[in-house]
Amino acid sequence: MDQNKQTEIASLGEFGLIDTLTRDFPLRNSESVKGVGDDAAILRFGEEDVLVTTDMLLEGVHFDLRYVPLKHLGYKAAVVNFSDVYAMNGTPKQITVGIGASSRFTVEHLEELYSGIRLACEVYGVDLVGGDTCASASGLVISVTCIGTARKEDVVTRDGAKPTDLICVSGDLGAAYMGLQLLERENSVAASHGPGFQPDFAGKEYILERQLKPEARRDIVAALREAGVRPTSMMDVSDGLSSELLHICKDSDTGCRVYEDRIPIDYQTACMAEEFNLNLVTAAMNGGEDYELLFTVPLVDKEKVEKIKGITMIGYVTKPELGCALVSRDGSEIPIRAQGWNAFTSSQGNPE
Amino acid sequence: MDQNKQTEIASLGEFGLIDTLTRDFPLRNSESVKGVGDDAAILRFGEEDVLVTTDMLLEGVHFDLRYVPLKHLGYKAAVVNFSDVYAMNGTPKQITVGIGASSRFTVEHLEELYSGIRLACEVYGVDLVGGDTCASASGLVISVTCIGTARKEDVVTRDGAKPTDLICVSGDLGAAYMGLQLLERENSVAASHGPGFQPDFAGKEYILERQLKPEARRDIVAALREAGVRPTSMMDVSDGLSSELLHICKDSDTGCRVYEDRIPIDYQTACMAEEFNLNLVTAAMNGGEDYELLFTVPLVDKEKVEKIKGITMIGYVTKPELGCALVSRDGSEIPIRAQGWNAFTSSQGNPE
Numbered sequence: 001m002d003q004n005k006q007t008e009i010a011s012l013g014e015f016g017l018i019d020t021l022t023r024d025f026p027l028r029n030s031e032s033v034k035g036v037g038d039d040a041a042i043l044r045f046g047e048e049d050v051l052v053t054t055d056m057l058l059e060g061v062h063f064d065l066r067y068v069p070l071k072h073l074g075y076k077a078a079v080v081n082f083s084d085v086y087a088m089n090g091t092p093k094q095i096t097v098g099i100g101a102s103s104r105f106t107v108e109h110l111e112e113l114y115s116g117i118r119l120a121c122e123v124y125g126v127d128l129v130g131g132d133t134c135a136s137a138s139g140l141v142i143s144v145t146c147i148g149t150a151r152k153e154d155v156v157t158r159d160g161a162k163p164t165d166l167i168c169v170s171g172d173l174g175a176a177y178m179g180l181q182l183l184e185r186e187n188s189v190a191a192s193h194g195p196g197f198q199p200d201f202a203g204k205e206y207i208l209e210r211q212l213k214p215e216a217r218r219d220i221v222a223a224l225r226e227a228g229v230r231p232t233s234m235m236d237v238s239d240g241l242s243s244e245l246l247h248i249c250k251d252s253d254t255g256c257r258v259y260e261d262r263i264p265i266d267y268q269t270a271c272m273a274e275e276f277n278l279n280l281v282t283a284a285m286n287g288g289e290d291y292e293l294l295f296t297v298p299l300v301d302k303e304k305v306e307k308i309k310g311i312t313m314i315g316y317v318t319k320p321e322l323g324c325a326l327v328s329r330d331g332s333e334i335p336i337r338a339q340g341w342n343a344f345t346s347s348q349g350n351p352e
Numbered sequence: 353m354d355q356n357k358q359t360e361i362a363s364l365g366e367f368g369l370i371d372t373l374t375r376d377f378p379l380r381n382s383e384s385v386k387g388v389g390d391d392a393a394i395l396r397f398g399e400e401d402v403l404v405t406t407d408m409l410l411e412g413v414h415f416d417l418r419y420v421p422l423k424h425l426g427y428k429a430a431v432v433n434f435s436d437v438y439a440m441n442g443t444p445k446q447i448t449v450g451i452g453a454s455s456r457f458t459v460e461h462l463e464e465l466y467s468g469i470r471l472a473c474e475v476y477g478v479d480l481v482g483g484d485t486c487a488s489a490s491g492l493v494i495s496v497t498c499i500g501t502a503r504k505e506d507v508v509t510r511d512g513a514k515p516t517d518l519i520c521v522s523g524d525l526g527a528a529y530m531g532l533q534l535l536e537r538e539n540s541v542a543a544s545h546g547p548g549f550q551p552d553f554a555g556k557e558y559i560l561e562r563q564l565k566p567e568a569r570r571d572i573v574a575a576l577r578e579a580g581v582r583p584t585s586m587m588d589v590s591d592g593l594s595s596e597l598l599h600i601c602k603d604s605d606t607g608c609r610v611y612e613d614r615i616p617i618d619y620q621t622a623c624m625a626e627e628f629n630l631n632l633v634t635a636a637m638n639g640g641e642d643y644e645l646l647f648t649v650p651l652v653d654k655e656k657v658e659k660i661k662g663i664t665m666i667g668y669v670t671k672p673e674l675g676c677a678l679v680s681r682d683g684s685e686i687p688i689r690a691q692g693w694n695a696f697t698s699s700q701g702n703p704e
Contacts, residue, residue, distance in 0.1 A: 041481035046398010056450035060489030098408035129393035137412030143495035
C-alpha cells in the first residue's frame, strides 16, 4: 500500500467515493446502456431492458441484531433491492444473496434469515437464483443483487425532470427514522434494567414496522401505469428526501421548491418527534430508509395523479439557477443540503 | 432467535448449508431457467441466455492483506467471477461490486483495489455497471456479481456428462495452493526477522502468480468453440479437482475414473511440494483456486480436443454404480472424496 498520500474515506462521503472509484470505467459492451449512478444499472439483452442493483448490509453499520430479528433483516435486505428496481419503473424478477457469517451464527440463525428472504420473494414474486455462503471473521454480512425487467420505453431514470414538473412522494416520511430512535432507546433502557424487561411498543407499531419491515411501493408503480402517467424521473427514498431531491436535480440539471407543509408525515412519527424532542421536518427530510418513491410528473398529469391514493405533491421542479430549497410555513426559503444517512461518517464510532 | 435447536454451520459444510437454505425457493418467473446449483444462474430475457454469478470475499477468511496487494485482490475478485461465466460456456459482460471497508482503509487503498478491478475489466472486456460502497465495523468485504451472456444452445451446465465421455482439464493444478503455502511461510519468516526482511521468490514466480493473479480460461472456451467441440458438462476448479469431479458426477448421475499420472502439474508446484514435504497429488486434487476449467467431451471429439494446446485428458466418465475413483500409478483405485477448501471449517481458527 502506498503510504504517501492517504485520504480518509469519510472526507469524500459515500457518493464522492463512488464517483472517485468508478469514473475511469468506460462502458464497452453494447448491452450496457447505463452503468453506475442510478437506482439500478440498465442492460439490454432483448426486447426488455434488464435492471441490476446491488446492496450490502453489514452488522454494526446497517443493522444491530440486539433489536432486529433475523427474519425481518432478511425481508428488509431483499425488499430494499426490489425497491431500487421499482424506482426504475421496473419489476424485480431474480435475486442472488451472498452471506458471510461468523461462527456465533448457527444453521438455524441463517434459516431464520432466509425465511425472511423467502417471504419477501413470495410477496413480490421474485426468484432466488444464486448466492454464496461463507464464513466471516466477525459478524454478519449480507449482499443482495436484484435483477428486474422493464419495457424499454417504461424505464425511468433520475435525469428526466423538467422545470414546472410536479414533485411527488408516496406514503409518508420520517417514520423509519423514528422507529430506529425508539428501538435504540428501548434497547438502552433494557440494558440498564437487566433481563425480564419488556419494552412497551403499544401505539408505536407503525413506526416500528416502517423501520423493521419496510415495503417496496410496487402499488404506486402499478397505479401510475394504470393511470397512464409516466414519471419524468424517479428514485426511492433510502438516504432521505433531501439527498434524493439533490440527486434528481443534479442529474436533471434543475432546481426545485418543496413545501414544508406538504411533506406527508404520519401522526405516530409526529408524536415520537415530540417525545424525543426531535425536529420533525429534519427527520422527514433526512431520516432515510422510508423506501417511498420520489418522482416527478409533467404538470399536465396533475389531475390523473391527484386521483391516485397515497401520493402527495410536495413541490415543483425549477430552472437550475434557482437552486434547491425548502419553502417553510412562513414562506422563507431554506437551501436543501444533503444530510442523509452517510455510511462512512456514521461508522466513525464503531470499534475497529 | 430460537435457542432450542442450534446446529453448527461447519457441521453441514458449505454445500450442505446452501442446500438447506435454498431448498424452499421455487422458481416463479418464466425468465428464471436455472437457479441455485451451478457456476451461474441462467436467465432468459431475449435471444441470448443471461448468466448471473456472485461471490463474496472476506478479509481474514478469503484473503490476508499482509501478503496480498490490494490491486491483485481487486483483479482476482473480478476474474474469479468471470471464470464462473466462462465455465457455463458464456462471456462475462457486466459486474457490480459491493465494498465494505473499515476506517483503517483510505480512499487511496480503495483506488488501488479498484485499479485491479479496472485492469480485469479491461483485459476481459467487462463493464462495471453498479455497486455499493459502505463502511464496515471491521475489515474489508468485497462482493462481486457478474452478468454474462451465451447463446441458448451454447450454455453448458454440470449435469450433462455421459458414461464414456472424456474428462478434460485445462492448464495445470495445485500451483495456486502451493503459492499460498509459500506466501504464508515467507510471511511467518518475515515476522520473526522483523523489518527489512526481503522474501526470496526467485524461481517461484509461477506459483505466486497463480495464487495472486489467476486468470479465467476464456482462451480454452474460445478454442473449444473454434474446434466445434461443445462440452457435455463444465465447471471451473475453484474448490479443488476432487470436489468439482464429485459435483459433475452427482449432477450428471455418473461415476468417473481419473488417472493420477495424467493430472497436469507444473514443475514449480512439484518442487514446492518436495520442499514443503507435501503430497503433490493431494495438492493437485484438493488445493483449489486454480480457476482452470474441468469439462467432459464426447469420445468422438477426442481427436479435436487433442489438437488444442493446454488441455489434458485425465480420465473418463462411468456409470454411476462404479463411483468416483482416482486410479493410482500402481493401478489401484482410491475413492475420490471432497476435501476441497471449506470456508466454514477453515474459519474455526479465526478470531471472533
